[in-house]
Amino acid sequence: MIEKISDFFPENQRNVWYKWDTRINQIREIRIRVNQNIQVVTDKENILEIVYSAKEIDEFFRYICHDSIYAFEEERKQGYIMLEGGHRIGVTGELSVAEDGRYMVNAARYINIRIAHEIKGIGEKVIKYICDGNGLALNTLIISSPGIGKTTLLRDLVRIISDGNVITKGVNTGLVDERGEIAGAYRGIATLDCGKRTDIITGGGKALGIDILVRAFSPKIIAVDEIGKMEDAEAMFRAGVSGCRIIATIHGNTFGDILAKIEMRDIIKMNIFNRFIQLYYDEKNNRCANVLDMKGSMICGHILLQA
Numbered sequence: 001m002i003e004k005i006s007d008f009f010p011e012n013q014r015n016v017w018y019k020w021d022t023r024i025n026q027i028r029e030i031r032i033r034v035n036q037n038i039q040v041v042t043d044k045e046n047i048l049e050i051v052y053s054a055k056e057i058d059e060f061f062r063y064i065c066h067d068s069i070y071a072f073e074e075e076r077k078q079g080y081i082m083l084e085g086g087h088r089i090g091v092t093g094e095l096s097v098a099e100d101g102r103y104m105v106n107a108a109r110y111i112n113i114r115i116a117h118e119i120k121g122i123g124e125k126v127i128k129y130i131c132d133g134n135g136l137a138l139n140t141l142i143i144s145s146p147g148i149g150k151t152t153l154l155r156d157l158v159r160i161i162s163d164g165n166v167i168t169k170g171v172n173t174g175l176v177d178e179r180g181e182i183a184g185a186y187r188g189i190a191t192l193d194c195g196k197r198t199d200i201i202t203g204g205g206k207a208l209g210i211d212i213l214v215r216a217f218s219p220k221i222i223a224v225d226e227i228g229k230m231e232d233a234e235a236m237f238r239a240g241v242s243g244c245r246i247i248a249t250i251h252g253n254t255f256g257d258i259l260a261k262i263e264m265r266d267i268i269k270m271n272i273f274n275r276f277i278q279l280y281y282d283e284k285n286n287r288c289a290n291v292l293d294m295k296g297s298m299i300c301g302h303i304l305l306q307a
Helices: 015-023 054-064 069-078 150-163 206-216 230-241 255-260 262-269
Strands: 029-033 037-041 045-051 080-082 088-097 103-114 140-144 173-177 198-202 221-224 245-251 275-281 287-293 298-306
Touching: 054 103, 069 080, 069 103, 140 150, 140 255, 150 173, 150 198, 150 221, 150 245, 150 275, 173 206, 198 206, 206 221, 206 230, 221 230, 230 245, 230 262, 255 262, 255 275
Parallel strands: 140 245, 140 275, 173 198, 173 221, 221 245
Antiparallel strands: 029 037, 029 103, 037 045, 080 088, 088 103, 275 287, 287 298
8 A cells, every 4th residue: 555655656766755755645646747847736836856757757657567567558548557545647658559449658758646535524514415304315416627626525425325424324335436546446446445335346437337336236326436428427317217326526617617518418407416516625725615406506605625
C-alpha cells in the first residue's frame, strides 16, 4: 500500500520527494512533463525546481509497471495505470496503434499522478437530503468539475448506504468501479472502505456492470462514476425498472452545465434523478455542496463538507 509520496518513485528518485511525504493528504496531483519543472497541486499550484529527463520518466514508468511494461499492455491502451489504494497514474507521450484499433503508449513522456483520498464522514452532511421517508437513498447525480471530490463523496455515500446509519438502514449495494478509483481496487480487491454490504465490479463498461449487478446480485442501490453516454442512461433506466436506485457522478460545474450537454438532456428528461448534488469550492477554498431537486430547484445550499 502506498502511504507516502516517495513510495510512488523508484529508490534512486526518492530523495527529492521525502519532504512531501507528510503532505500526502494535501496533494491532489503531481504532474511530470519531460524537460519541464514538476507541478505539485495542493490547494494551490507548486512549481518545483525539479526537472525529469526522458530517461528518468522511463525509469519511473518501468517502476510503476513492476519492471514489466508488457504485462501492463491493457493499462497502456487505456492511458492510465491503477495502483493499490486507488491512485491513478495518467500516462501519455508517443502512441502507436494497437491490434484492436486502440492506441497504446510506447514512450511515456507526460505523467499525471492523481492521489486518491479516503475522507470518511463527508457523506453524512448530505445523506439526509437524498433519502426518502423510508431511509432509502433516492436516485442522485453528483455534479462536479475535476479535483473537487465527487469520487470521494460517492465512495463515502456508498459506505454509509451499505453499512447504514441513523438516517438510512444498511442495504445491499452494487458498485460499478470501471477504473478502480472508487474502491481503490487492485486486482479486483477493494483497498478503500465501501461498506460491508457492497459488491464491486471493476473493469468493463458501466452499462455492462449495471446489468450484471441487476441480474446476479439484486442490489437496492447501484453506484457508478462519471456517466455521460446514452447507453449509461439506458442501463440506469433498466435498473430502475428492476427496482434499483442509482447514485452517479458526472463532470460539470452546475445543473445548467448538465442540461447544456446534448447526451444529458435526454437523461434528465427521463426523470431518472430525484436529487442533484453540486460540488464547489467557496471563496475561502472550503469544499461545499448544494442539493437540488429533480427540477434543479435548491433544497439546501452551501453545505460545508470540508474546510
